[in-house]
Amino acid sequence: MGVRRIAGCGILLAIIAAFALFGQATLTPRPQALAEAAKLPQANIRVDSNLVLVPVSVCDPMNRPVTGLEKEHFKVLDDKVEQTITHFAMDDEPLAVGLVFDISGSMGNKLRRSRAAAAAFFRTANPEDEFFLVEFNDQPKLVVPLSRDYEEIQNELTFAQSKGRTALLDAIFLALHEMKNTKMQRKALLIISDGGDNCSRYTEGEVRNRVRESDVLIYAMGIFEPDGSRGRSPGGAT
Numbered sequence: 151m152g153v154r155r156i157a158g159c160g161i162l163l164a165i166i167a168a169f170a171l172f173g174q175a176t177l178t179p180r181p182q183a184l185a186e187a188a189k190l191p192q193a194n195i196r197v198d199s200n201l202v203l204v205p206v207s208v209c210d211p212m213n214r215p216v217t218g219l220e221k222e223h224f225k226v227l228d229d230k231v232e233q234t235i236t237h238f239a240m241d242d243e244p245l246a247v248g249l250v251f252d253i254s255g256s257m258g259n260k261l262r263r264s265r266a267a268a269a270a271f272f273r274t275a276n277p278e279d280e281f282f283l284v285e286f287n288d289q290p291k292l293v294v295p296l297s298r299d300y301e302e303i304q305n306e307l308t309f310a311q312s313k314g315r316t317a318l319l320d321a322i323f324l325a326l327h328e329m330k331n332t333k334m335q336r337k338a339l340l341i342i343s344d345g346g347d348n349c350s351r352y353t354e355g356e357v358r359n360r361v362r363e364s365d366v367l368i369y370a371m372g373i374f375e376p377d378g379s380r381g382r383s384p385g386g387a388t
Contacts, residue, residue: 201236205243207336244278245336246296248325249303252343252373254287254316260373264342265307267371271340272300282328283307286321287314288349296331318343319350319357326357326364338367344374 204226208216221238249268257264275281283294283303294303318341325339361368 242276243336244276244280244334245338246280246329246332246334247337248282248284248329248339250284250286250290250318250321250325250339250341250343251307251310252287252316252318252341253285253310253312253314255313256316256344256346257312257373260344260375261310261312264373265304265310267342267373268307269304272304275300280332280334282325284321284325284328285310286317286324287312289317290321290324292324292328296328315349316343316345316347317349317351318345318347319352319354322357322368323352323360326360326366329364329366337365338369341368341370342373343370345370345372 206224208219210216221235224235224238226233226235249271251264251268253261272281278298279300280296280298281294281300281303282292282296283306284290285293285306293306322339322341329337329339
């Protein structure tokens with residue numbers, strides 16, 4: 151019996167000693183618990199903002215492009231409420247250009263200056279621009295269809311010879327027809343001639359109506375003699 155009592159006391163002391171050690175221990179959270187806490191959903195803030203791109207081109211009363219404009223020169227209204235313009239940039243948007251080139255007899259020795267004028271224009275070209283060439287004398291001819299290779303046009307102009315009469319209006323009509331093959335939004339015809347149509351089937355009124363329908367800008371470059379005249383062709387026709 152005494153042995154049992156001593157054994158019982160030993161067990162009790164062992165239990166008390168265990169609790170004493172537990173009370174002095176420091177508990178450290180396991181790293182896994184910290185990682186799980188980091189995975190908890192975080193608060194997000196979402197803000198919706200509509201940015202509208204408004205392409206603009208400005209021309210004067212003579213239909214010539216106006217440059218040098220800044221953001222403060224524009225106002226954008228939505229239901230008569232002025233909107234804030236957050237970004238403003240001048241972009242060189244690609245365009246399609248049809249070169250309408252006069253090779254009639256009256257051009258004669260003016261062809262050299264005409265070629266130089268065309269070359270100066272091509273030096274300002276955008277790599278994404280498209281071009282085509284219509285040459286005309288008695289009748290117009292599409293020499294180079296719509297392409298980005300303006301060097302091909304310059305090569306053709308090198309061998310152009312002046313002869314015949316001047317079907318200028320017919321050449322413009324043909325160029326407007328070729329312009330239908332482009333997907334560019336900006337389209338223009340550049341006419342290099344000394345003027346003086348005397349051989350066209352189409353009338354000025356018919357061409358003017360076609361121009362309105364096509365939404366194509368037309369720029370003309372006159373090549374004249376030093377005294378301002380057109381000169382005369384070798385055969386006497388002007």
